[in-house]
Amino acid sequence: MILQCAVLFSFLALGELVVWLTGIPIPSSIIGMLLLTAALKMKIVRVFWVDKVADFLLKNLGFFFVPAGVGLMNCLGLLSDQWLPIVGSCVISTFLVIAVTGWVHQYVRRAASSHRHELYRE
Amino acid sequence: MCAAQHLHIVMNFIENKFFLIALTFVVYLASQLLQKRTGISFLNPILLTIIVLICILLGCGVDYESYAEGGQYIEFWLKPAVVALGVPLYRQLESIRKQLLPILAAELAGCVIGTVSVVVVAKLLGATSDVVISLAPKSVTTPIAMEIASTLGGIPALTAAVVVCTGIFGGIAGFKMMKLSHVKSPIAQGLSMGTAAHAVGTSVAMESGYRYGAFSSLGLTLNGLFTALLTPFILSALGYTL
Numbered sequence: 001m002i003l004q005c006a007v008l009f010s011f012l013a014l015g016e017l018v019v020w021l022t023g024i025p026i027p028s029s030i031i032g033m034l035l036l037t038a039a040l041k042m043k044i045v046r047v048f049w050v051d052k053v054a055d056f057l058l059k060n061l062g063f064f065f066v067p068a069g070v071g072l073m074n075c076l077g078l079l080s081d082q083w084l085p086i087v088g089s090c091v092i093s094t095f096l097v098i099a100v101t102g103w104v105h106q107y108v109r110r111a112a113s114s115h116r117h118e119l120y121r122e
Numbered sequence: 123m124c125a126a127q128h129l130h131i132v133m134n135f136i137e138n139k140f141f142l143i144a145l146t147f148v149v150y151l152a153s154q155l156l157q158k159r160t161g162i163s164f165l166n167p168i169l170l171t172i173i174v175l176i177c178i179l180l181g182c183g184v185d186y187e188s189y190a191e192g193g194q195y196i197e198f199w200l201k202p203a204v205v206a207l208g209v210p211l212y213r214q215l216e217s218i219r220k221q222l223l224p225i226l227a228a229e230l231a232g233c234v235i236g237t238v239s240v241v242v243v244a245k246l247l248g249a250t251s252d253v254v255i256s257l258a259p260k261s262v263t264t265p266i267a268m269e270i271a272s273t274l275g276g277i278p279a280l281t282a283a284v285v286v287c288t289g290i291f292g293g294i295a296g297f298k299m300m301k302l303s304h305v306k307s308p309i310a311q312g313l314s315m316g317t318a319a320h321a322v323g324t325s326v327a328m329e330s331g332y333r334y335g336a337f338s339s340l341g342l343t344l345n346g347l348f349t350a351l352l353t354p355f356i357l358s359a360l361g362y363t364l
Contacts, residue, residue, distance in 0.1 A: 011205050036208030037208040054209040058324075067197040068283070070172055070176055070186065071186055071190075072286075073179060086249065086253065089257055090284060094292050094295075095299050097239075098300060098315070101310070102305025103305065105224045105225065
């Protein structure tokens with residue numbers, strides 16, 4: 001477990017370092033994630049060094065969002081004044097994102113593979 | 123001591139951070155059990171826990187700042203958990219490489235449609251401009267969204283709450299929406315989930331299978347990056363001075 005946490009937190013710290021050095025407006029955790037993926041790919045880090053802590057955290061990912069959600073109690077006034085635009089826009093937009101992301105992926109994938117087939121034919 | 127003093131001491135104890143952490147675990151556990159017993163996806167444990175906790179805190183007169191004394195130790199794990207998403211991502215690198223173009227196109231489209239639609243609809247329904255800016259990054263994971271909201275002049279607390287609620291909504295209704303809109307391939311479904319409902323959606327996708335989870339984490343990453351980079355331009359194109 002110590003090895004697992006050492007690896008995971010080292011990559012988070014690396015992410016923090018990158019943000020601190022460059023000042024880019026991307027969260028350190030996202031940079032740490034990308035660096036971890038790269039290190040695994042380049043075999044600097046072995047999957048079995050981090051997979052246990054990673055699986056544990058990812059299985060319980062939802063739980064870590066609870067405190068931010070409880071923060072809703074600080075916005076109750078704003079929410080009761082503007083609940084319709086807030087709820088309405090989020091519901092409609094979420095549906096659109098799900099549909100459009102899925103459609104574009106399916107469409108481009110199909111188009112790309114039929115294009116490849118045509119190349120083979122020629 | 124009289125009863126009023128007893129009550130006062132009990133009320134003070136509720137603000138104890140270890141008590142608040144324990145309370146969060148217990149309520150979440152109970153919510154999970156309730157969902158398992160009833161099998162109703164609408165009874166999402168995250169949503170239920172948030173509602174129950176807010177009711178308890180408001181009922182006992184505890185403010186959010188006191189809750190956050192304990193809550194910050196739970197929220198702390200969000201960052202290492204996002205780093206941990208690198209593992210499923212690594213395991214799917216091969217299929218990502220094969221589909222780089224469809225994935226990038228889908229993410230770009232999802233990011234733009236997500237930001238534009240939430241801004242336009244919120245504006246049409248009469249939201250004030252600080253609320254509109256707070257809503258713009260609603261599909262991306264909390265740390266990115268709050269960063270965007272605070273740099274662009276939104277209300278970070280509102281953004282955090284809206285992000286979590288969007289994630290829960292996407293997690294609950296996402297697969298039904300995909301059925302409605304004929305999004306069928308597992309990769310497209312995973313991507314859509316992560317793009318629309320970030321890490322909360324990913325935790326739901328993870329339950330459907332590791333592959334869904336991996337593509338969902340790819341979706342949340344790419345949408346996070348695109349949203350961080352594009353939101354300022356999209357907002358100013360829609361007439362918001364930042």
